[in-house]
Amino acid sequence: MGVVLAFTAVFLFTIVKLIKAKDQQDKSIAKIPLFSFTDLNGESFTNKQINTNNKQFIINYFSPNCEHCQSMARLYVSDSHKLRNVQILMITSSKKQLVQKFIFDYQIKLLPNVKVVLDTNFQFQQIFKKVLTPSYFIYEKDQLVKQITGEVKIDLLLQ
Amino acid sequence: MLNFKNSNGLLIIVGVNILILYLYNHIIFTDRFYITTLSSRYDYNKIISLISFNRNIEWMTYILFPIIYILKIIGIASIVYIGIKFFEIAIRLRDCVKIIIIAEIIPLIISVFKILYFYIYPPKSIQEFQYFNPFGLSFFFKEEAIPPYLIYPFLQLNLFEVAYWCALAYGIKLLGTISFKKAFQITATGYGVGMTIWILFVVFLQLQFS
Numbered sequence A: 001m002g003v004v005l006a007f008t009a010v011f012l013f014t015i016v017k018l019i020k021a022k023d024q025q026d027k028s029i030a031k032i033p034l035f036s037f038t039d040l041n042g043e044s045f046t047n048k049q050i051n052t053n054n055k056q057f058i059i060n061y062f063s064p065n066c067e068h069c070q071s072m073a074r075l076y077v078s079d080s081h082k083l084r085n086v087q088i089l090m091i092t093s094s095k096k097q098l099v100q101k102f103i104f105d106y107q108i109k110l111l112p113n114v115k116v117v118l119d120t121n122f123q124f125q126q127i128f129k130k131v132l133t134p135s136y137f138i139y140e141k142d143q144l145v146k147q148i149t150g151e152v153k154i155d156l157l158l159q
Numbered sequence B: 001m002l003n004f005k006n007s008n009g010l011l012i013i014v015g016v017n018i019l020i021l022y023l024y025n026h027i028i029f030t031d032r033f034y035i036t037t038l039s040s041r042y043d044y045n046k047i048i049s050l051i052s053f054n055r056n057i058e059w060m061t062y063i064l065f066p067i068i069y070i071l072k073i074i075g076i077a078s079i080v081y082i083g084i085k086f087f088e089i090a091i092r093l094r095d096c097v098k099i100i101i102i103a104e105i106i107p108l109i110i111s112v113f114k115i116l117y118f119y120i121y122p123p124k125s126i127q128e129f130q131y132f133n134p135f136g137l138s139f140f141f142k143e144e145a146i147p148p149y150l151i152y153p154f155l156q157l158n159l160f161e162v163a164y165w166c167a168l169a170y171g172i173k174l175l176g177t178i179s180f181k182k183a184f185q186i187t188a189t190g191y192g193v194g195m196t197i198w199i200l201f202v203v204f205l206q207l208q209f210s
Helices: A002-028 A067-078 A096-105 A123-128 A154-158 B006-028 B031-038 B044-056 B058-086 B093-103 B105-120 B126-131 B148-156 B159-176 B180-209
Strands: A036-039 A044-046 A056-061 A086-092 A114-118 A135-140 A143-149
Touching: A002 B180, A036 A123, A056 A123, A096 A114, B006 B058, B006 B093, B006 B105, B031 B044, B044 B058, B058 B093, B058 B159, B058 B180, B093 B105, B093 B159, B105 B159, B148 B180, B159 B180
Parallel strands: A056 A086, A086 A114
Antiparallel strands: A036 A044, A036 A114, A056 A135, A135 A143
16 A cells, blocks of 8 residues: 555656646747757758748648648648748758758748748757647747647638 | 346446447447538548548447457456455455446446437537536536646546446445445545546646647
């Protein structure tokens, strides 16, 4: 019985720690966090380069091999008229060659307000604590309004 | 009341649960339900392909479910048995399985109630179905007011869970020829502690992987 109580106490302690870490994590991304990624030309792209005139700023963590990310890329192009006032930052930890092929295959270059960057230092997971693709963090006026994981309609992203 | 073979009891309880699962899949979670609830998130073709995939693998649920359910019954019986042994009552493990089989009638009643309710008032979302808990603490709170990792513990706090505890205690009372009060203490020691640890484990997993 003592062992069970000790086990339960350890579990409870771990849960409380996880809850505190989660609250801290939520606070740290409530506003657009500090970041620095590398674009495909090797130049750095930081949070200071975000255009705050846009209605929304969407951070999209993706992988070129992810089928749902590929579907979303097709939606970006087909529904590009809905994304006129939105800035999308597509971030991936994948290799540059794969990303370049992805951009070519899904015509991402046709979208002037979509920027693709490489997370060579695996910063994204440290800042946002997300690994699933596609993941979306939607900011309006520097405030996080929504987090979505998985494939969705563009309308749901912009709601 | 407890005069039946475990194998017969398991066959009946598993069979009824499979029937309920079939009714869920064909009365509540119909194609129309998925199209209505998922249309805001996915386009029509995507929804149709999801439905088709779901229907193709449906047969697997009818094979996996009995295995998981029987393991659940044996697991709960083992935990109750530990509680019984702690109090040095002479009840065998196979008799604990009998007690659990009888007590599992209570979740069956909830399932039947849910099917009837959602047949009359179709759910607007999967969350509405999952969150439905009419005799529970969560009924008094909006889903948005509860942190996601606390939803599962909240759902366990309901009158049917109390009835389940009472059913277990009554079974232990009958087989152990002890008072109901002592039987309830045994239930709290075995099943209560086991359930607490299980809930903490689920909360831990949700926090870790959300």
